[in-house]
Amino acid sequence: MAEKKAAKDFEKKISKPKMLKIAKNILKNKKLCLNCLGRQFGMISTGLTNRERGIIITKILYKNSFKEPSKCDACGGIFKNLGKIAEKAVKKLKDFEFETFVVGTKLSDDIVMKEESLWEYSDTDYAEPIKSEINRELGKLIEKKTHKKSNEEKPDITIIFDLRKNEIFFETAPLYIYGRYNKLVRGIPQTKWDMYKETVEDIIAKPFMKATRGKAHALHATGREDIDAKCFAWRPFVLEINQPKKRKIDLKKIADEINRSKKVVVKDLRFSDKKEVVEIKTKKPNKTYRVLVEFEKPVENIEIVKKIIGVIDQRTPKRVLHRRADKIRRKRVKNIRWKRINDKKYEFEITGEAGLYIKELVSGDDGRTKPSIAELLNNPAKVKELDVIKIHIPDRLKR
Known part of the structure; x- marks a missing residue:
């Protein structure tokens, strides 16, 4: 019913x-297929394909005597071969898992020049670009053959x-996985570092890359711990996997595989998005550290270290x-507690703003950090062990 109404409106x-003068002038000098003829008037109305528009135009002008040319002066026969082109893509798409897709095309300079020449010659203001029609019609064919949805957004x-x-190329959208991790060993960096063979990112990403058959990965986290520090704070992260072929993956199975490494453990894995990557990277929560x-x-007089609470330069x-x-940089120490191990060794629990350098807060870094624990006690000090034990993310920022 709607199609008949659209046809009558266009007619x-x-x-x-x-x-009709524009249409006659075009057909007098150009051999066009029905798609390319209809496309010259594609902006006039909606609800029809350009081919259907072409059929209506030729029936008005020639009744039923119009014969479609074997080779079109505008597209060179592209529309006649769209079915074969789409079928070729559908066969290759069997290697990918997806629910939505979008089509793009690259045309020869010759086709583009022919189209621009036709517009100039016909003086039409109603033409749709050939690329738009090809993308749309290929999209329809692929939707029909794969039962997946075209989605430009x-x-x-x-x-x-x-x-x-x-040729046909495929670009898959990144896959984003949210989770939280603990680092159980010292001596490995969070992300790629030329001096180190293994990273937290590699340990987490390895089973994901195997499951998704992706080409590359990137770990986005809420801050990072030092290479020689452990993390028991369940640091939030989003793993970005680029060019994945598989999207339906078993997150529990992957978590179990990561956790068997006994170097890094993860929990709360779920699918995420690019928006959460921005949230993860822009959060600046306070952190609490255990420092030996x-x-x-x-x-002597350990109580004096309470003076460290406040603003640090x-x-x-x-x-x-x-x-x-x-x-x-001006940072704030929020709290400090301690436990005596022996006369020369203490375990501190320090809470501070994001970006506070804990090792230098202890040692003073030759006067570059003021005040420092070493300065307050007038006693040179060195960090022997450092662990992140809590990341203070407000509940409203947790998903």
């Missing part, structure tokens, strides 16, 4: 003398038809000066 509009896969070379400190001399530590700007 009424195209029957105007101005429109959020496609799982982009199908690129390079009609210049008769060894002093040069026996400690930290000049960029010497150990990171090669990769960070040399400037003073």
Whole structure:
């Protein structure tokens, strides 16, 4: 019913003398297939394909005597071969898991020039670009053959038809996995570092890459612990997997595999999105650390370390000066507690703002951090062990 109404509406509009004159002029000088003819008037109405528009135009002009040319002067026969082109893509798509897709095309310069020449010659203001029609019609064919949905806003896969070379390429949308991790061993960095063979990211990503057959990965986390620090705070992260072929994966099975490494353990795995990556990276929560400190001399008057609570001026530590700007940062120590191990060794629990350098808070870093625990006690101090034990993320920021 709607299609008949759309056809009548188009027939009424195209029957105007101005429109018929344009159509006659085009067909007098160009051999066009029905798709390319109808496309010159594609912006006039909705509810019809360009081929259906072409049929209506030729019936008005030639009754039933119009014969479609074997080769179109505009598309060169592309529309006649769309079924075969789509079938070729469908066969290759069997290697991918997806629910939504979008189609893109690359056309030869010759086709583009022919289209622009036709527009200039016909003087039509109602034409739809050929690329738009090809994308749409290929999309319809692929939808029908795969039972998947075309979705320009959020496609799982982009199908690129390079009609210049008769090739098809596929670009899959990244897969995002949210989770939280603990690092149980010292000596491994969170992300890639040339000096280290293994990273937290690698340990987490390995089973995901195997399951998804992705090409690359990136770990986005709420901060990072030092290489020689452990993390028992269940640090939030999102793992981004690029160009995955498989999207339906067993997160519980993957978590079990990661946890068997006994170096990193994960929990709360779930599918995520790019928006959460931004949230993860922009959160700046307070953190609590367990710090085992060894002093040069026996400690006297330990209570004085309470004065560390408050604002700290930290000049960029010497150990990171090669990769960070040399400037003073003001950070706040929120709380400090301690437990005596012996005269020269204490275990501290320190809560501070994100970005507070704990090792330098203890040692003073040759006066670059003020005040420091070493300065307050007038006793050189060194961190022997450092663990992140809590990341203070407000409930409203937790998903």
